[in-house]
Amino acid sequence: MIDIDLTATVSDSTRRFTLATRFASEAPVVALYGASGAGKSLTLQAIAGLLRPDRGHVRVGGRVLFDSARGVDLPPDRRGVGYLFQHYALFPHLSVRENVAFGLTRWWRRGLSGDRAARVDALLRSFDLTELARSRPAGLSGGQQQRVALARALACGPELLLLDEPFAALNPLLRHDLRGQLAEVFRRWQMPVVMITHDVDDVLALADVAFVVEHGQVVREVDLRSGEGRDVTRRVLVPDLDIAPLTARERRVRALLHVPVDG
Numbered sequence: 001m002i003d004i005d006l007t008a009t010v011s012d013s014t015r016r017f018t019l020a021t022r023f024a025s026e027a028p029v030v031a032l033y034g035a036s037g038a039g040k041s042l043t044l045q046a047i048a049g050l051l052r053p054d055r056g057h058v059r060v061g062g063r064v065l066f067d068s069a070r071g072v073d074l075p076p077d078r079r080g081v082g083y084l085f086q087h088y089a090l091f092p093h094l095s096v097r098e099n100v101a102f103g104l105t106r107w108w109r110r111g112l113s114g115d116r117a118a119r120v121d122a123l124l125r126s127f128d129l130t131e132l133a134r135s136r137p138a139g140l141s142g143g144q145q146q147r148v149a150l151a152r153a154l155a156c157g158p159e160l161l162l163l164d165e166p167f168a169a170l171n172p173l174l175r176h177d178l179r180g181q182l183a184e185v186f187r188r189w190q191m192p193v194v195m196i197t198h199d200v201d202d203v204l205a206l207a208d209v210a211f212v213v214e215h216g217q218v219v220r221e222v223d224l225r226s227g228e229g230r231d232v233t234r235r236v237l238v239p240d241l242d243i244a245p246l247t248a249r250e251r252r253v254r255a256l257l258h259v260p261v262d263g
């Protein structure tokens with residue numbers, strides 16, 4: 001269960017933006033969907049503890065991560081949250097293995113103990129990165145970089161995974177293929193996910209519930225679990241099916257999200 005109700009104000013010398021976001025869901029995969037600048041990344045940062053809200057609460061699976069009324073404000077490293085940054089933010093001077101190990105930062109500085117080294121190796125295997133372990137990120141494909149970033153986000157054993165535009169760094173063809181892979185990661189790791197996107201196809205392929213964000217506020221909730229189930233995810237995994245016309249469900253979801261049916 002994720003339960004968010006917060007307000008935050010960010011400003012610099014020329015701009016001021018107010019976030020007043022509120023949503024709650026028990027769905028495994030929640031999407032925050034909205035246009036660029038709507039306030040999605042700031043919401044994710046507030047959940048992760050990278051942005052301090054003015055007031056409100058952030059609760060995840062019964063744990064209180066932030067509650068202004070109760071004086072609770074856990075630091076990022078105690079929130080149990082894995083964060084996949086937009087464009088992945090891999091460290092260019094570190095190898096794949098070192099990047100993944102960085103998810104265990106505090107121990108990394110003093111070297112990895114046996115247990116943690118084993119965990120990193122298991123993550124590398126799990127994301128099919130073992131053979132790339134000594135490579136630098138610049139030499140990797142977009143999909144490989146995404147896998148490194150996911151492995152790093154999962155290294156600390158988080159209870160919630162936050163994904164900021166997981167496909168933003170990829171070309172459209174690769175996005176299509178990697179949606180299926182990400183759906184597989186969600187199934188395998190079985191942890192709640194909050195994903196932000198401005199692509200309706202990400203929502204259709206991956207989310208159970210979508211919250212539409214506009215001007216710093218959640219204005220609409222769309223439950224994608226009703227009706228035909230996860231047929232759209234199957235269509236992504238079987239690309240040939242993608243040439244089929246939109247299903248009735250896709251049309252309904254696009255209408256709810258206010259996306260043109262041919263858009």
Ligand SMILES: Nc1ncnc2c1ncn2[C@@H]1O[C@H](COP(=O)(O)OP(=O)(O)OP(=O)(O)O)[C@@H](O)[C@H]1O
Nearest residue numbers: 010011012015016017035036037038039040041042
């Ligand atoms: N430190 C800041 N000072 C002033 N304005 C800011 C600051 N940080 C973000 N903003 C503004 O707040 C708004 C919301 O930003 P946010 O990054 O959450 O948008 P977003 O919905 O994630 O957009 P995108 O999809 O492009 O990443 C934007 O207009 C942004 O310019």
